[in-house]
Amino acid sequence: MVGTNLTSLNDLLAEVMKINGQTLEDIDNQKKQALSCHPMRPALFNVLCEVKEKTSLSIRTGVDETPEDPQLMRLDNMLVAEGVAGPDKGVPLAGDASGGDQADYRQKLLHIRQVYNEELRKYEDACAEFTQHVRSLLKDQSILRPINHKEIERMVCIIQKKFSGIQVQLKQSTCEAVMILRSRFLDARRKRRNFSKQATEVLNEYFYSHLSNPYPSEEAKEELARQCNITVSQVSNWFGNKRIRYKKNIAKAQEEANMYAAKKAAAHGLGGMAASYGILPGASAGILNPYPGMLPGQDLSHMGMSSAFDLSAYNPQLMAQYQHQHQQQSNLEEKP
DNA sequence: CGACATGATTCTAA
DNA sequence: TTAGAATCATGTCG
Numbered sequence: 001m002v003g004t005n006l007t008s009l010n011d012l013l014a015e016v017m018k019i020n021g022q023t024l025e026d027i028d029n030q031k032k033q034a035l036s037c038h039p040m041r042p043a044l045f046n047v048l049c050e051v052k053e054k055t056s057l058s059i060r061t062g063v064d065e066t067p068e069d070p071q072l073m074r075l076d077n078m079l080v081a082e083g084v085a086g087p088d089k090g091v092p093l094a095g096d097a098s099g100g101d102q103a104d105y106r107q108k109l110l111h112i113r114q115v116y117n118e119e120l121r122k123y124e125d126a127c128a129e130f131t132q133h134v135r136s137l138l139k140d141q142s143i144l145r146p147i148n149h150k151e152i153e154r155m156v157c158i159i160q161k162k163f164s165g166i167q168v169q170l171k172q173s174t175c176e177a178v179m180i181l182r183s184r185f186l187d188a189r190r191k192r193r194n195f196s197k198q199a200t201e202v203l204n205e206y207f208y209s210h211l212s213n214p215y216p217s218e219e220a221k222e223e224l225a226r227q228c229n230i231t232v233s234q235v236s237n238w239f240g241n242k243r244i245r246y247k248k249n250i251a252k253a254q255e256e257a258n259m260y261a262a263k264k265a266a267a268h269g270l271g272g273m274a275a276s277y278g279i280l281p282g283a284s285a286g287i288l289n290p291y292p293g294m295l296p297g298q299d300l301s302h303m304g305m306s307s308a309f310d311l312s313a314y315n316p317q318l319m320a321q322y323q324h325q326h327q328q329q330s331n332l333e334e335k336p
Numbered sequence: 337c338g339a340c341a342t343g344a345t346t347c348t349a350a
Numbered sequence: 351t352t353a354g355a356a357t358c359a360t361g362t363c364g
Binding site for chain 1: 341342343344345
């Protein structure tokens with residue numbers, strides 16, 4: 001077992017090593033042909049079979065299936081939720097309070113989406129391509145050494161794991177980008193701008209002339225939104241805030257109520273309105289109002305049982321407490 | 337700068 | 351889903 005046999009075996013091994021080193025390179029059919037016809041091929045094959053058996057490399061197959069990486073799932077869910085992955089939905093954020101920067105946000109999100117999808121596709125392509133190469137490589141090698149189907153699959157599995165690792169990185173950094181964008185947008189959204197004086201005026205007028213039932217219908221909200229040049233949700237927010245704060249601070253609100261009632265009365269001529277409200281313009285209503293627990297409003301008749309705006313929370317002590325606390329309250333009134 | 341006003345958000349309960 | 355309540359965060363005024 002010396003001499004030419006040895007040299008030809010060396011030749012063969014050299015060829016095999018060349019293949020291993022070439023990984024992604026295509027192998028000439030010529031070379032393949034040469035290898036498979038090589039006189040020493042069957043012998044080498046058998047030796048490798050033996051080695052394989054001894055080292056029992058083949059036992060380990062398909063034991064460790066990917067257990068649905070929770071981290072990857074989390075990332076995926078988040079990306080879908082943020083509108084980066086999945087269908088291109090509209091702006092996924094709750095509320096429509098801010099107007100102008102919506103488009104900005106959308107545009108930036110879209111950009112992230114594009115980059116993300118591009119990269120993802122790149123990785124997928126590369127992965128598929130690489131997998132294909134390895135497959136054919138292993139298949140080619142299988143004529144020289146024992147490789148069964150399962151082992152090829154296992155190798156493919158390993159490759160895909162590696163690539164999915166890269167994908168996780170991509171997804172992670174995309175998530176990060178979205179979070180940064182989102183938080184910035186959220187901050188911007190939270191950046192409150194006070195409504196214009198007129199808008200507040202309109203809203204207050206509505207509120208105090210529907211005091212017994214300050215729940216504008218959807219249509220009313222739309223109308224108010226239009227008048228105030230704000231969104232419907234802003235109107236809803238405003239009324240939500242107004243109701244709760246009104247109840248919390250009856251005394252103060254009462255002055256305000258009187259103010260708006262008076263304004264309205266003035267606008268319609270002093271005659272009927274002011275009289276029917278039981279108040280007088282310019283007067284300190286808290287004092288003049290003969291019904292301390294009662295509030296001025298257009299629909300006083302509803303204030304009993306049928307009023308949805310239950311003022312049972314009213315507390316006379318609170319009133320006293322707030323009366324001196326907010327004395328400068330209604331000094332923002334008439335500025336003719 | 338501190339206190340209060342105010343629009344927006346979040347959480348809970350019905 | 352919605353109202354209410356609590357809370358957040360900024361705007362505003364002295």
